[in-house]
Amino acid sequence: MKEKATSFDIAHRAGVSQSTVSRALNNSPLVSKETRDRIVEIARELNYQVDKNASNLRKQKSNTLALLLFEDPTTDDSLINPFFLSMLGSITRASASQGYDLLVSFQNMQSDWHAEYEDSNKADGIILLGYGDYSAYRSKLDQLEEQGTHFVRWGAQDKAHPGVNIGCDNYQGGFDVTNHLIGLGYTSFAFIGDNSEDAPEFRARYQGFADALDKQGLSGESQRQINAHSTEPSGYAAMKAMLNDATLPRAVVCASDLIAVGVYDALREANLRVPEDVAVVGYDNIPISGYTTPALTTVRQNTTKAGELLVDTLIKAINKEVVEDYLMPAELIVRRSCGAQ
């Protein structure tokens, strides 16, 4: 059997370097139209296999997905929130498994990313990964839609915004973990985490929390909410503030595991034990949550599955298949901090 023609064969025949062949088949502007046409013709004659390059040429595809992270890369500790880091890892892997490279870019709302990614042809589609509040850049999403750019968002489901959304059921997660605490017999509760329109994911968790208490007639005096964003210091500060209040809640529902770790620190300082004095639960199931003392009861958002869903949905959209929103179920992970074990 004859061996397959390679780009070196084409180069030899065309009297150019292999680099030029590869550039030409990649549609590089560095190669003149005449040379490109000649190379494409020779490739055809040699029955050069339609490989990734040739396929790119035909479909004008980059075989790259863009991941836009809406987080400030220059903040204090130069650490990425562990939940986002886990998503970054799973999206990277899921892209690779499907034969796509991943172009990762930090963005802010001000920049013209919507235009840039349309024009640059650097990626076949976009994954938006932010804090779930897309209202502020609604107009840019509209523009993406108008441009015909394929994109998929991670976050809270919101029919008012264009684009396909993959998310995890934050309301159900907040409801289930609170219901679990109610089942253990606790009667006074607090929720630590933002409850504003700017943080729709935290807000949905809070709504689940509040509704679970309502259902059991435990709202009102037995329920408090204090703002915190998703960091240990913020959780620590919120718990410290609560410790100065008149009465201590018997169970604290945190909007994230990082908040819960800060809450642990504040309780330890006050010589209060988890769960004997105060039960604590978190949200996210970040890696350390299984190793804290006590191990943290939390709600898992399956980041592996989330990454696969985002990538698969986007690739389907790129291939003109019909795609729709998907809401992953939240999964209660019972460990020691709730007092169940």
Add this chain to the structure above:
Amino acid sequence: MKEKATSFDIAHRAGVSQSTVSRALNNSPLVSKETRDRIVEIARELNYQVDKNASNLRKQKSNTLALLLFEDPTTDDSLINPFFLSMLGSITRASASQGYDLLVSFQNMQSDWHAEYEDSNKADGIILLGYGDYSAYRSKLDQLEEQGTHFVRWGAQDKAHPGVNIGCDNYQGGFDVTNHLIGLGYTSFAFIGDNSEDAPEFRARYQGFADALDKQGLSGESQRQINAHSTEPSGYAAMKAMLNDATLPRAVVCASDLIAVGVYDALREANLRVPEDVAVVGYDNIPISGYTTPALTTVRQNTTKAGELLVDTLIKAINKEVVEDYLMPAELIVRRSCGAQ
């Protein structure tokens, strides 16, 4: 003062869409040479600011760095090793801080990544992040060098290989953590981790371990080494095997934190306490190492600094500045598992 000319002004003057202007200034093959020349001319007349696009046009730069991860993306648990995940996060952030996007691609030794990244013009330079064993693709590194591709490697320093190397001093880390255990009075030791040429980083840690013992006349019978790769199950299996041996080492030096976590599990099963029965130390300082029970004494490779060094060095190389190898010091992190506290 007159307002700056925008791409919309150019589009209006040229009688084309703004997308076409942007494509033209991005050197897109979708725009004919005639149109591009006309647009570039109008941009010049309007004194259109040399922004990112124009600058790309002039320098043929993509403002993108490529990160090639040499790990199989399709393995079992679809998790990235936490050390690599941390590096991925810090390289992403460091790139963003410098105004670069990051193109992440899983690679294997067989594929023609060296040629593809040269030809595709997708990135201005390459960061190679693997398990430190570059011998197997030595010829591809040579080719990168010949092509004039800018690249920087993470891993064990090795003057025999082309390219600039950023790494952390594995020998010193292995030496220091072992010396610390000797200082605590232990006299029998084991090392768990590969000690082959295929794993030069683990091997350097082992050499540091062995030399520290030699210096104190503790080599020979007091020293064992058993292979394991960097996973919990592998560490668990290695410790199980050691438990079946005649004598138990008093202190176990693990080549990674993941191995140490597996060792903890095997010791717990055997009703042996850390550090009272067996002292255990790890390597990497992954996030969970501060939360295990007991907290793990380990050696920190500063991933934040590593990411910054890789990105800064690569950008310097792209800008034709002189760059050289850099070996970061390893940093001993003393916690409870060694018995010091």
